[in-house]
Amino acid sequence: MSRLKSKRMNRIKVVLGFGGSSFDKRELDGIFKFLPHSNMLYVGAVINDLDGIPLIMPCAGGKCGNNVACVQKKEKKARQELYAYLSEKCEETACKYIIHKDEGCMPQELIRETQYADLLIINQETYNATVINEGESIPFRILLELAGCPVLVLPKDIANIEQVVMTFDGTAIAMRGIKQFSYLLPDVGNRLPVTVLTTYCEEGPPSIEEKLFIEYLKQHFTNLALHKLCDDTEHTIYSAVGVDANTLLVVNNPSPQNLPILTKLLDCEEVMSPIKLFTRAG
Incomplete structure (x- = not known):
């Protein structure tokens, strides 16, 4: 039997479920203000194929020539900006972070990830969104019942917790x-x-x-x-x-x-x- 060694014990693994473009920087600011930092490992994951959240629209007047390619380009840029800001906040607070997948993940993949996490964080829009599961459209919050860890749901504006x-x-x-x-x-x-x-x-x-x-x-x-x-x-x-x-x-x-x-x-x-x-x- 082999033993695995770890440099740091008692670290809490937190998965951040970015609901496409709807998860903004103010919410990340609120998370880092609310949660302790030193013992956290943050995992950034953009959730693909959510219905009911604000969509990224193509350039007006078809300036890019291909609306699908235009949206994909904007979505990629939005993901990169979120990941960059997460990196910046983690460096400021000296905590660890990793990115789940650059291209994002399906809701079912995120739920599997929670089996190996201590906390999942999403926002209210993601919580209220719908997903396709086994060919059927269901509220994402129903899928969350299968989560393997507690789920923290953030409102649009995060206030000081009293x-x-x-x-x-x-x-x-x-x-x-x-x-x-x-x-x-x-x-x-x-x-x-x-x-x-x-x-x-x-x-x-x-x-x-x-x-x-x-x-x-x-x-x-x-x-x-x-x-x-x-x-x-x-x-x-x-x-x-x-x-x-x-x-x-x-x-x-x-x-x-x-x-x-x-x-x-x-x-x-x-x-x-x-x-x-x-x-x-x-």
Whole structure:
């Protein structure tokens, strides 16, 4: 048996899923402002064949003579500019980066890559786009359910993160999601206020389990609050908790299906929508 040696341990592998030309430099700026740098390996990957995102148009009036070649040339230039900016940001912060494929990759390839990654980052437009999978057009977010790691979804404008809000429905899946967040971004959980939105059934969990749950949370988060939600508590999310663009919303599936208001938040394209971290169910 041979042993593989590594110069650096405990590095987090982050895949950046650039949705064609829709992923702009401001989003990269937001990522590097939000995430720690020293222990990150960034993998840049442009996702091809997404429907529903802004298209690169050929030159007006057919100046290039061939519209297809013109678009391909512009797409290549856009990819190169993104890769160059990623390289610049990584050099500034002394972290590592690699490029998945210069020509981009299919959505299914990206999902396979997540089996060997710690975090996938995409923007809201990519999340809401559609893809062809096995001959059928489906929302890209459905394909993301097969991701092998948590998925971070960025809004159009990334604000300073001032709080973390988590969902918890009492299931083992949701508990694993909270653990994933606490292991993946421990500095964020320690530095910011954390609110847990519980969506238990009417009778709630056994008292001993609730006690153990609260004990776990206190071990990982220094500034903690809990809110119990039901279908008519929309005001709690927006008023008491204040979920907005300054929020990191940690979504522990299948909790969102329990409350329509959470589903509305997840698909929101408004400027005030939060950053969303979808933890891995499996």
